[in-house]
Amino acid sequence: MLNFSYLNSTQIHFGEGQIATIVREIPADARVLVLYGGGSIKKNGVYTQVSEALSQHEWFEFAGIEPNPQYETLIKALPLIKEKQIHYLLAVGGGSVIDGSKFIAAAALFEGEEPWDIIAKRGKIKAALPLGVIVTLPATGSESNNGAVITRNGQKLPLNHPLIRPRFAILDPSLTLSLSPRQIGNGVVDAFVHTIEQYLTYPVNAKVQDRFAEGLLLTLIEEGPKALAPKTQDDISVRGNIMWAASLALNGLIGAGVPQDWATHMIGHELTAEFGVDHARTLSIILPATLKVRRESKREKLLQYAARVWQLQEGDEEQRINDAIRLTEKFFRKMDLPTRLADVGIESSDIENIISRLQAHRMTRLGERREVTLDISREILQMAL
């Protein structure tokens, strides 16, 4: 196992009715800004629950944070925060609303010239407004990690800082019942690929991390399809298992002390920024191709994945690896996600454009061994056609 330092300070309140606990989490005298997206929370009753829970607080709202949150939208919250003298942010939504709110939390107290410098020039974050989160879409794990992904002018760039970690997160699985099948599938696959990015690299004898990761993968394979099936789609315990798995997949626990890949995510971000493909759908296309192209450097972990996740323990090694990748693709298709670039209208003539974008964003040595050069990324994209 590699050396690591680990802290996850986000307080989790899991279960039905837990929105009520925000009264205890947010100081009584804090002026609160509730941030949300395009209005799903008004249709499914979550907005009403939040209003009731905040009835003793002075609070304001900022709506319209879109999927793949845009810088131009987010900075519109800053004058409101100043004018209303906001002390506390409460994000209610999926990864986009949470990520957008994390950026706003840092931008509101940023002392540099332009808030974009926080990302573009890695401007030092010295303070951030405290942030609480109510999760409505289990997928990104953003509710209990330090990360955010923000888009500006077609560039989708990451931001990481301990000060933007949410103070608390409400994980009430009943809030996810209003999700469309597309968002359910996206969420399950995003969480699955987060786990793979931290697990399917090379062995460092990290037994606990490996077995936690395998437990998360098995849970998502078992419960994901149930959330789409007519008989079980409204089962709160299915939704709860998916929600907790998605959170644990990217809260730092399984990634501590192990090598991490993330090449699939970095290539995927370019597909979202350039072609508007949903985040998880870029991953379901790129991951299988990554595993095929990098099978030699991932060989030992691919065999472990085949054995422990897909029960492929016998026979020829090459065949076991092929079957593990085939079953992974089959699982993605079962969740109704695409597995080829052609499925989302991207052609071989688009590949050079994607490569130039990776180059412009200095994504030229990706992966757990930093061996995913632009040539390897090109090979992966060709494999995914």
Ligand code: NZQ
């Ligand atoms: O905006 P509203 O109206 O709320 O609708 C949203 C949105 O249209 C809808 N939705 C959310 N909860 C719902 C609901 N609809 C009905 N019922 C509910 N309960 O779902 C749509 C998609 O929401 P979004 O937040 O965009 O989805 P997701 O959670 O998948 O987040 C994706 C974003 O997170 C970033 C991605 O790049 C992308 O920008 N990521 C963040 C990470 C992190 N911070 O650690 C890691 C990830 O790898 C990822 O990159």
Ligand code: ZN
């Ligand atoms: Zn992701």
